[in-house]
Amino acid sequence: MNNLTEIQNTAFTAIGPCRIAALSLMALMNEGAENAKAAEIFKLSAKRLETAHKMLTIGLPDLLKSADHDFPPLVQEQLDQSVAALTPLINTIRNADEQVANLPKPSEKFSEHCLYVLEPTVTQFLTDMTQNLLDTQKKKNQDREREMLDAISNAESVGRNIQLIAFNASIEAARIGDMGKGFAVIATEIRELSGKTQVLLDDIAGFLRT
Structure with a gap:
């Protein structure tokens, strides 16, 4: 996949839902519900978080390498910050072993992390990533023409x-x-x-x- 617009769409689709997943996980921890609906929400949230983490750490770097493209330092730093912001949530779902009952007790620190660290960090990265990839692809198209x-x-x-x-x-x-x-x-x-x-x-x- 060498087209940067396609890479942008693929990455955005994989990473974007992690923000909702983080809020869903936070809600599960606060409510402490143990039923089929809660289990379904947990499973979906865990999948979205794992997908985003895999895209940020493996998928996106590989796609950028195949397209011979490097992010500017600021965007690369935002990518690294997004991985760091996701890590506590990844550890939480893995430690829970797909069981809502195994989720840790709600904490103000965890909620603040989801709301004031992960959400704005990932959103800013997605915004700047999209701008960088679309602008670069536009320039490539102009050069090719x-x-x-x-x-x-x-x-x-x-x-x-x-x-x-x-x-x-x-x-x-x-x-x-x-x-x-x-x-x-x-x-x-x-x-x-x-x-x-x-x-x-x-x-x-x-x-x-x-």
Whole structure:
């Protein structure tokens, strides 16, 4: 996956839900409910937190490496801070061993961490990550279009030269007389083919410039 927009979508989808999961886990710890609904909420929250943690620590770095892209220092620092903010929650769900009853007793420190550390940290990272990846992909697209236009411009120049050569060849063939008839036919075909190629290149260039 080399397209940074696709990487942004994949990462956002995996990381974003961890904020809701953190609040759900906090609510479970505060309510202390032990029923099927609570178990279902715990399982879903744990899955979202693990998915986000895996994306931040393994998935996203691998995707960025495949796209040959590095975050600027500030965004990389925010990624590291998001991992650090998630770690206490990951430890909590793993220690609970998928059992709501094994969750620790509610604490003001844990609630403050979910509300005032994890949520703003992850949100800021997602915001800046999205901006960085989308801006970089936009620049890549612009650079690619410019390179394509340059290549087409060069091809147009070559096409014009071929037409000129073919035209001169036709003149020389006419001077030779009967012996140059076959050569004249070939030169004419080359000139016509070059003309068609020129039209095609003009159409492509026009499409890219719009």
